Amino acid sequence: AQSVTQLGSHVSVSEGALVLLRCNYSSSVPPYLFWYVQYPNQGLQLLLKYTTGATLVKGINGFEAEFKKSETSFHLTKPSAHMSDAAEYFCAVSLVSGNTPLVFGKGTRLSVIA
Amino acid sequence: NAGVTQTPKFQVLKTGQSMTLQCAQDMNHNSMYWYRQDPGMGLRLIYYSASEGTTDKGEVPNGYNVSRLNKREFSLRLESAAPSQTSVYFCASSEGTAGGPLSPLHFGNGTRLTVT
Numbered sequence: 001a002q003s004v005t006q007l008g009s010h011v012s013v014s015e016g017a018l019v020l021l022r023c024n025y026s027s028s029v030p031p032y033l034f035w036y037v038q039y040p041n042q043g044l045q046l047l048l049k050y051t052t053g054a055t056l057v058k059g060i061n062g063f064e065a066e067f068k069k070s071e072t073s074f075h076l077t078k079p080s081a082h083m084s085d086a087a088e089y090f091c092a093v094s095l096v097s098g099n100t101p102l103v104f105g106k107g108t109r110l111s112v113i114a
Numbered sequence: 115n116a117g118v119t120q121t122p123k124f125q126v127l128k129t130g131q132s133m134t135l136q137c138a139q140d141m142n143h144n145s146m147y148w149y150r151q152d153p154g155m156g157l158r159l160i161y162y163s164a165s166e167g168t169t170d171k172g173e174v175p176n177g178y179n180v181s182r183l184n185k186r187e188f189s190l191r192l193e194s195a196a197p198s199q200t201s202v203y204f205c206a207s208s209e210g211t212a213g214g215p216l217s218p219l220h221f222g223n224g225t226r227l228t229v230t
Contacts, residue, residue, distance in 0.1 A: 044219070046219070102219065106154060106155060
């Protein structure tokens with residue numbers, strides 16, 4: 001069965017600093033990988049996804065993630081944090097067969113300090 | 115577009131009471147899901163419906179029942195609420211089965227349930 005591990009339940013960065021949120025997955029077959037973002041009192045929104053092809057995926061709001069099969073990782077980055085990036089971020093995995101629901105990680109809360 | 119609408123937004127129940135959480139989507143999506151979100155636990159799947167007329171258990175189905183009333187609506191019922199069911203409940207929908215490249219999940223804004 002597939003699973004996702006997010007390292008760090010809380011990450012704090014200064015405004016303008018690099019954002020790095022870590023995600024490692026476990027899957028016996030090639031996975032689809034996703035990052036979702038949740039702003040306070042809202043549901044989750046899709047940030048970006050990796051399916052096939054280019055391993056560097058660009059998403060909304062300047063975020064990007066790189067699929068590294070050798071490291072079973074899909075870390076989320078943004079070169080320069082903005083106050084509006086403060087939110088909770090979830091990594092999720094599903095199998096390429098596509099017949100199973102997403103499995104979410106436990107989430108990482110990002111705080112941005114002025 | 116409204117997207118995914120959940121009602122109610124907040125609810126307080128006493129132990130043993132029952133209630134139904136309602137969810138409706140207006141995107142003509144095939145699949146619908148119920149998740150619960152608890153601090154430090156992420157999102158855990160309760161039940162899902164891959165198409166109208168079908169439902170399947172997720173990771174944490176005990177204490178819940180669901181009904182896929184039609185393509186638009188998917189309800190979650192707590193027959194006898196327990197304090198362990200205090201949580202934020204999210205309904206989601208997708209065009210296909212979640213995980214496919216054409217099927218991102220669309221979430222409602224959640225129902226915050228407290229069981230005392």
